[in-house]
Amino acid sequence: MNNKNSRRSFIKKATLTSAALTSAPIILASSYQEKIQLTRNYYHDEFAANDQINLALIGTGIQGIYDTQSALQVDGVKLVAACDLYTGRLDRAKELWGDSIFVTRDYRKILDRKDIDAVIIATPDHWHQKITIDALMAGKHVYCEKPIVQKYEEGQAIIQAQKESGKICQIGSQGMSSLGNEKAKELYEEGAIGDIVMLDMYNDRYSAEGAWQYPIPPDANPNTVDFDTFLGNAPKVPYEAKRFFRWRNYQDYGTGVAGDLFVHAFSTLNHVISSHGPNRALATGGLRYWKDGRDVPDVTITLYDYPKTDTHAAFNAAFRVNFIAGSGGGGGFKLVGTEGEMEIGQNRVKLTRSKLEMIPGGYSTISFTENMQEQIRKGYQAQNLDTRASSLSTGTTTWEAPRDYKGGHYDHFNNFFTAIRKNGSVIQDPTFGLRAAGAALLANESYFKKHPVDWDPTNMKLI
Numbered sequence: 001m002n003n004k005n006s007r008r009s010f011i012k013k014a015t016l017t018s019a020a021l022t023s024a025p026i027i028l029a030s031s032y033q034e035k036i037q038l039t040r041n042y043y044h045d046e047f048a049a050n051d052q053i054n055l056a057l058i059g060t061g062i063q064g065i066y067d068t069q070s071a072l073q074v075d076g077v078k079l080v081a082a083c084d085l086y087t088g089r090l091d092r093a094k095e096l097w098g099d100s101i102f103v104t105r106d107y108r109k110i111l112d113r114k115d116i117d118a119v120i121i122a123t124p125d126h127w128h129q130k131i132t133i134d135a136l137m138a139g140k141h142v143y144c145e146k147p148i149v150q151k152y153e154e155g156q157a158i159i160q161a162q163k164e165s166g167k168i169c170q171i172g173s174q175g176m177s178s179l180g181n182e183k184a185k186e187l188y189e190e191g192a193i194g195d196i197v198m199l200d201m202y203n204d205r206y207s208a209e210g211a212w213q214y215p216i217p218p219d220a221n222p223n224t225v226d227f228d229t230f231l232g233n234a235p236k237v238p239y240e241a242k243r244f245f246r247w248r249n250y251q252d253y254g255t256g257v258a259g260d261l262f263v264h265a266f267s268t269l270n271h272v273i274s275s276h277g278p279n280r281a282l283a284t285g286g287l288r289y290w291k292d293g294r295d296v297p298d299v300t301i302t303l304y305d306y307p308k309t310d311t312h313a314a315f316n317a318a319f320r321v322n323f324i325a326g327s328g329g330g331g332g333f334k335l336v337g338t339e340g341e342m343e344i345g346q347n348r349v350k351l352t353r354s355k356l357e358m359i360p361g362g363y364s365t366i367s368f369t370e371n372m373q374e375q376i377r378k379g380y381q382a383q384n385l386d387t388r389a390s391s392l393s394t395g396t397t398t399w400e401a402p403r404d405y406k407g408g409h410y411d412h413f414n415n416f417f418t419a420i421r422k423n424g425s426v427i428q429d430p431t432f433g434l435r436a437a438g439a440a441l442l443a444n445e446s447y448f449k450k451h452p453v454d455w456d457p458t459n460m461k462l463i
Contacts, residue, residue, distance in 0.1 A: 035398045038179045040405070042414070047076030053417055056081035056116045056140075058107045058131060060089040062214070063145055064122030065096065067172065070409040071120065071143070072097075074417050081116060083107045085226040086244070088217055105226050107131055111138040118143065118168075118420060124253045125150040126234055132158050136165040141420050143413070145172040146267070147259040147437035148430060155434035155460060162430050170416040170426040171433030173267035177415045178346035178408025179401045184335070185272045192351055193337025196273060199304075199317035200334045201265045203257075204325030211290045211298060211323040212248045216241045242293060249294030255441060256296035257321040262440035265319065265333060267428065268344060270436060272335070274311040277435045277457035278304035281442035289324040298323035302443040307457075319443065346408040347401040355394045358385040434460050 053076060057068050060082050071077055081102040082093035090103040102113070110116060111134060118141035121131050125147060132144045136158075148171050149155045162169040175181060187193075205211060220241045227239045234252040237243070247253040248260060270277055285300030304317040335342045340353035359380045365373045412427070419426045428436075438460050445453045445462070454463040 033396045038401045052078045054080045054117045056110045056119045058083045059122035060084040071413045087224045124247045126253045129154040133161040136161045141168040143170045147263045148433035152438040159430045168419045171428040173264050174409040174412045175346040176428045177411035180346045183349045184344045194339030195313040196315045196337045198336040202320040203331045204322045204329045206325045206329040216245045258440040258443040266436040266439045277439040278306045280305040282452040283443045283446035350398045352396045
């Protein structure tokens with residue numbers, strides 16, 4: 001992308017006084033504030049029973065249920081089977097989707113069924129690689145929850161398995177296909193914020209649930225929970241319900257805040273600016289409050305360096321997560337550029353463009369004589385730095401999805417099932433998913449090693 005040409009194009013569009021077919025706002029005054037509604041048209045088809053996509057869920061936990069509920073909103077999709085290692089979740093699957101669905105504690109029985117076209121994999125992170133590869137090689141299309149892998153070095157095997165199988169594999173950072181991401185990418189490529197200089201992401205939480213202290217059912221015991229299978233290739237330990245139901249708290253099974261939260265941000269960031277990712281990371285933090293046996297931090301800050309590429313300038317990214325935020329919680333994702341900034345959400349994009357003050361005021365000239373101050377003012381005026389165009393292109397525009405918008409989660413599954421039906425491509429394939437996950441997992445690498453780490457974002461490996 002030629003950033004200078006894009007910025008000129010954006011400003012030219014932004015200063016037009018007649019309607020134009022563009023994502024840029026129409027500006028009629030020196031500073032504007034306006035709201036624009038985002039739109040998306042969906043095409044609905046009628047599918048016969050023998051033309052449905054038969055879906056199975058592997059991992060009927062919190063995210064697995066939310067994933068399936070979104071997936072079943074897409075026309076022509078039917079859930080036929082569910083798998084989980086806790087029998088209570090299999091009972092819940094029948095409550096939600098009917099007694100006719102097949103349930104099992106062995107995911108291999110799902111993959112053996114010839115009537116299943118696609119699977120959702122929503123297991124703990126340490127099972128992602130194994131089940132994804134097994135599913136692809138069994139001829140199933142795969143929607144795998146983020147992060148694609150628990151360890152970055154596991155990702156290449158998934159990329160290879162997808163290529164060999166020829167099946168569709170979508171990684172599940174569910175906001176990726178959202179209207180917000182789509183608009184933000186369009187705006188960035190039009191030069192709306194100039195050259196990016198910083199990404200600011202934060203996620204503050206102030207609840208036990210937000211800190212992954214999920215409830216443990218009273219009937220949980222070694223008979224209702226297949227704990228040995230859950231452990232997989234993790235170190236063998238005696239049965240402990242907390243490890244099963246709160247697995248995100250442990251390095252053996254999860255990826256901490258980086259794999260749970262950072263990876264969403266990297267997915268959006270890399271998509272919007274067409275980047276492969278950062279090349280360096282430095283993390284710090286600690287376990288400050290939720291000392292419940294977990295071995296991952298509940299407060300963390302990671303700084304990333306992005307190198308200059310054809311699509312973006314060199315810039316820095318700051319990622320911050322606080323699970324004991326006394327403010328009550330909140331979050332944000334903001335791209336800051338030389339000429340503006342964008343706050344990006346799944347349903348909303350807010351673009352703010354400000355005037356860059358190039359002419360000094362009284363503060364910096366106070367030490368000069370009145371005569372010298374006048375000479376300085378005239379010198380700046382002669383440079384014509386304060387142009388009318390720079391004033392016309394300032395203000396705030398907010399693009400918002402309509403109230404009946406089906407949401408980014410629906411859109412991500414719609415993208416997945418459309419790719420299956422039309423043998424097309426998905427927005428978040430395994431290579432994209434590994435670049436997002438690899439960048440996120442650099443935070444863990446740096447935090448536990450206590451030093452910066454370098455990363456090759458193109459080849460997806462540590463340096």
